Amino acid sequence: MTEIIRFLIGFLLIVGGFLSLVTAFGLLRLPDVYTRNHAASKSATLGVMSILLATFLYFYLEHGHFNSRLILAIIFIFVTAPVAGHLIARAAYHSGVKLWDKSVQDDLKNKKEYEQQNSN
Amino acid sequence: MAFQFLLNIFLAFVWMFLSVSFTSQSFIIGFLLSLAILFAFRRFFSSRFYIHRVIAVISLLFLFIKELIMANIAVLKTILRPKLDFKPGIFALPTELETNWEITLLANLITLTPGTLVTDVSYDNKILYIHAIDIPDKNEAIDEIKNSFEKAIMEVSR
Numbered sequence: 168m169t170e171i172i173r174f175l176i177g178f179l180l181i182v183g184g185f186l187s188l189v190t191a192f193g194l195l196r197l198p199d200v201y202t203r204n205h206a207a208s209k210s211a212t213l214g215v216m217s218i219l220l221a222t223f224l225y226f227y228l229e230h231g232h233f234n235s236r237l238i239l240a241i242i243f244i245f246v247t248a249p250v251a252g253h254l255i256a257r258a259a260y261h262s263g264v265k266l267w268d269k270s271v272q273d274d275l276k277n278k279k280e281y282e283q284q285n286s287n
Numbered sequence: 288m289a290f291q292f293l294l295n296i297f298l299a300f301v302w303m304f305l306s307v308s309f310t311s312q313s314f315i316i317g318f319l320l321s322l323a324i325l326f327a328f329r330r331f332f333s334s335r336f337y338i339h340r341v342i343a344v345i346s347l348l349f350l351f352i353k354e355l356i357m358a359n360i361a362v363l364k365t366i367l368r369p370k371l372d373f374k375p376g377i378f379a380l381p382t383e384l385e386t387n388w389e390i391t392l393l394a395n396l397i398t399l400t401p402g403t404l405v406t407d408v409s410y411d412n413k414i415l416y417i418h419a420i421d422i423p424d425k426n427e428a429i430d431e432i433k434n435s436f437e438k439a440i441m442e443v444s445r
Contacts, residue, residue, distance in 0.1 A: 173436065187294060189362070189363055189367065196371070198374075201375065201406070201418045202420055204404055205402070209355070209362050209399065210359055210362050210363070212361045213354065220382045245355075249394075249395045250395065252404060253398055253405050256405075256418060257406055266377070
């Protein structure tokens, strides 16, 4: 049983580290702010969450120490990371950052007209 | 919903006072017994029996976790592919949800889905502007997912 638990903890740690590494790769490779934001807001969230979960399981199952702050940290990251991604993308768009030149569609351009139509 | 829950706790306290034992075990027993009473009297409440809503919240949580894992696999595939041949773009998604917290929840859920990121919400709360990492092959599949999310959120708030 303890071997299975240790295997699980190690697996979670490796997955978390790998996802963080892939996030860093994504930030370097992807072409514009918005696609980089995809990498940062998703992979980093799950990577940090699985590392925290592995830490929690290690201290709970190996040392018998139940640390509720780690659970709170997991919940806070889960709730706040997508909001941060959304705010960065929104601020970038409204300060005039261009989309990648291979982008095919931009409906947000029509937002002003839509709002003028519906404000009457 | 909140009224039914408070009534449930109140009845559990009544059970503790009736049986003159103030332990957590007797609280739990009283809670379960008064849950049965509330279930028997459910047609006198204006809203649904509240356990339905608790189940809907839990299934929404599992949907969240599943989508987070799927999104990560999709992002991994996009990043580690040798050629960057995707076509990003921003599309508008009309939504039927009305209150602010429902829309916040939907926006968070969409941000954690594979290949989509909410960029803006229109001022009348009817359109979400979503940046998708690969527009051509995903547009319809994504709309389908959105419908299932909207249904799950409505299931909670109805």
